[in-house]
Amino acid sequence: MGEPFRVGLTRDFLNAEGRIGWGDIGLAALDEAEGVEWDFLPDAGTGEIPPGAVAGYDALLVLLPRVTAETLRGADRLRLVARFGVGYDNVDVAACTEAGVVVTITPDxxxxxxxxxxxxxxxxxxxxxxxxxxxxxxxxxxxxxxxxxxxxxxxxxxxxxxxxxxxxxxxxxxxxxxxxxxxxxxxxxxxxxxxxxxxxxxxxxxxxxxxxxxxxxxxxxxxxxxxxxxxxxxxxxxxxxxxxxxxxxxxxxxxxxxxxxxxxxxxxxxxxxxxxxxxxxxxxxxxxxxAPHAIAWTDELALGNGRSAIAAVLDVAAGRAPAHPVNPAALDHPRFRSMRKAAH
The missing domain is CATH 3.40.50.720 (NAD(P)-binding Rossmann-like Domain)
Structure with a gap:
């Protein structure tokens, strides 16, 4: 059996009690997926995710912390940044494309x-x-x-x-x-x-x-x-x-x-x-x-965003192109294409 597909969630999904503050965001789909493991990244607040924090991960599920070119340094396995929402101004899309990392959003x-x-x-x-x-x-x-x-x-x-x-x-x-x-x-x-x-x-x-x-x-x-x-x-x-x-x-x-x-x-x-x-x-x-950039924060939004982002994670884990990429050019990057071949 091959190495598991590892998914890292940014820690700002958690409230002060250490629970998912959004309620149900569809994580059961990750729990049920064969060959997929997930856990939380070290706390970066809403700042930059530091280099080394994402080493060993294949995909990230990101709320507010910033994914920069420095974040990607040494992240040789990373192939997906799944943004929980439609804004992606906290992600350096050009750096991700250059590294063969697909960035997805959740318009649905x-x-x-x-x-x-x-x-x-x-x-x-x-x-x-x-x-x-x-x-x-x-x-x-x-x-x-x-x-x-x-x-x-x-x-x-x-x-x-x-x-x-x-x-x-x-x-x-x-x-x-x-x-x-x-x-x-x-x-x-x-x-x-x-x-x-x-x-x-x-x-x-x-x-x-x-x-x-x-x-x-x-x-x-x-x-x-x-x-x-x-x-x-x-x-x-x-x-x-x-x-x-x-x-x-x-x-x-x-x-x-x-x-x-x-x-x-x-x-x-x-x-x-x-x-x-x-x-x-x-x-x-x-x-x-x-309102504090949260007027739309409801159970409906949480589950809809979570299901959409996790669907992208599971697509990439299975070697499929995910829906809603903001940098489709990354799908043709040699590193991303080699990962898809390996999944098949």
């Missing part, structure tokens, strides 16, 4: 939960849930006429990005009676038409939308895509919701717009720096709803 796991979280934040900020909760807690029940919300019917929803999650937001919002726009140069025009979504340029979307929801990926092209100039194009009564990545929005510009009431409000699950500085002026504003 996040699609529904993140879209639901976008709708949750949109409705919560529009209905002024935070302010109305405070009225009850501070004995200001009769001030509720000062905090009228905004209903979605007849309003315009603008999606910045109409990919995996944006399309699901469209589906969820269809019964709400909203006009829907999307700005995405890569969107399928026929699919958008079939879904009742108007594809427009970003400036048009910002000028016409009552709710702007950011669902695009963070890339060099989308860094500070919503800067001061673009935020100024939004309606004074509009709301901005970001469930994608913080640096897509110029946070200082957004803070200024919120403080000046240039827009009605915002709901943010993500920030330019995470966690934000407790002294950040954004945190003192009363027209912004905040």
């Amino acid at each position: 796991g996040v699609r529904g939960p993140v879209a639901v979280s976008a709708l949750t934040m949109l409705l919560a900020v529009a209905h002024k849930v935070r302010q109305k909760d405070a009225l009850v807690r501070t004995g200001r029940w009769h001030d509720k006429l000062d905090h009228m919300g905004v209903g979605p019917a007849g309003k315009t929803l603008g999606l910045v990005g109409w990919g995996n999650i944006g399309r699901e937001v469209t589906r969820l919002c269809a019964p709400l009676g909203m006009r829907q726009l999307a700005a995405d140069p890569y969107a399928d025009a026929a699919a958008a038409t079939a879904a009742g979504v108007g594809l427009v340029d970003l400036d048009t979307l910002l000028a016409e939308s009552d709710f702007v929801v950011v669902t695009c990926a963070l890339t060099p092209e989308t860094h500070h895509l919503l800067d001061a100039v673009r935020i100024a194009r939004m309606k004074p009564a509009a709301y901005l919701v970001n469930v994608a990545r913080g640096p897509i929005v110029d946070q200082k510009a957004l803070t200024a717009a919120l403080a000046e009431r240039a827009i009605a409000g915002a709901a943010l699950d993500v920030f330019e720096t995470e966690p934000p500085d407790p002294a950040d002026p954004l945190l003192a504003l009363d027209n912004v709803l905040l």
Whole structure:
């Protein structure tokens, strides 16, 4: 019998009591797989996984720690980094490709939960849930006429990005009676038409939308895509919701717009720096709803992401190409191809 296929999980899956804080992430599939063993890497916090920590592992299941070129030094067996989620800014993809390490993500796991979280934040900020909760807690029940919300019917929803999650937001919002726009140069025009979504340029979307929801990926092209100039194009009564990545929005510009009431409000699950500085002026504003990059963290997300990532692990263990690679060129690397031949 050959050497087992070894899988290392980053230790930030564990809570303070040493249990998986996410609940069920589908680890039973690893336990039941023949010839597969798994355990936890040394604690790296959310920093770089140090060189040597992954020596002897064939695959990694990664939450927040960074996988760098230095991490890969001496990791001769490593062939897969399975990211638990769809963001991979904590992984040096170019270094992985050069080393013959495939990087995968879990779009099927996040699609529904993140879209639901976008709708949750949109409705919560529009209905002024935070302010109305405070009225009850501070004995200001009769001030509720000062905090009228905004209903979605007849309003315009603008999606910045109409990919995996944006399309699901469209589906969820269809019964709400909203006009829907999307700005995405890569969107399928026929699919958008079939879904009742108007594809427009970003400036048009910002000028016409009552709710702007950011669902695009963070890339060099989308860094500070919503800067001061673009935020100024939004309606004074509009709301901005970001469930994608913080640096897509110029946070200082957004803070200024919120403080000046240039827009009605915002709901943010993500920030330019995470966690934000407790002294950040954004945190003192009363027209912004905040969450710690966890609004979509539910049992559904945990199991969906886990099953998707573990399916990639088991595919590679069996010598198959995994689904959802972000660097498909690594599949043709001699080291990855030799591992697949050995598995067969």
